Amino acid sequence: MLKIWGRLSSVNVQKVMLAVRELALPHTLIPAGGPYGVVDTPAFATLNPNRMVPVIDDGGFVLWESNAIVRYLASRYGEGSLWPEDACLRADADRWMDWQATTWQPAMLPAFLGLVRTPEDRRDAAAVQASMRRANACALILDQALRDREFIVGRHLTMGDVALAAAAHRWLALPAERPETPALSAWYRRIMMRPATQGVLTLPLQ
Ligand SMILES: N[C@@H](CCC(=O)N[C@@H](CS)C(=O)NCC(=O)O)C(=O)O
CATH class of the missing domain: 3.40.30.10 (Glutaredoxin)
Structure with missing residues (x-):
């Protein structure tokens, strides 16, 4: 097993x-x-x-x-589900996984560590703010990409959504100011309603 x-x-x-x-x-x-x-x-x-x-x-x-x-x-x-059969769709999903790991996640990490894992009196407010600015800019890119689709590469959930969903869960739960991201929020809600998500994307952030 x-x-x-x-x-x-x-x-x-x-x-x-x-x-x-x-x-x-x-x-x-x-x-x-x-x-x-x-x-x-x-x-x-x-x-x-x-x-x-x-x-x-x-x-x-x-x-x-x-x-x-x-x-x-x-x-x-997951051939045909999480792993798209079409090479272009697969590359698209793959690209968003790399973006999540190399761009969005590192951008929000100082904010996460500061806001969730550091007592308020020891927090570096400037570092948190700068990190949130970078993370918010990334979220707006994702929001734009999700405007015309249900999931990141089209109508079905793929490995790209899996990686992005965990990062989005963290970003949306950070106690900080965020821009409006209606498409990202609607996509996140769709993912949170899936049976597979239950008990995995939990709150509060730790
Ligand atoms: N690039 C690695 C990063 C792994 C990583 O940073 N793991 C953290 C948890 S998110 C960890 O193991 N921290 C030590 C611990 O949990 O004791 C991956 O994506 O798997």
């Missing part, structure tokens, strides 16, 4: 869990990271030398890096 090491408070683990749930894959979630520890053990380092979650073991195939895991699960178990 597919094994996943991680904690649901991690945005990167959420992506993997969304993919697993969308694909209805039998799995075991082994609590690891944050309060659960485990990542510091020698046994875990043999799975992921970065000592980070998520990690999966699928019948002896061990993989780390959340978006690589989502792509692997989608290509192996």
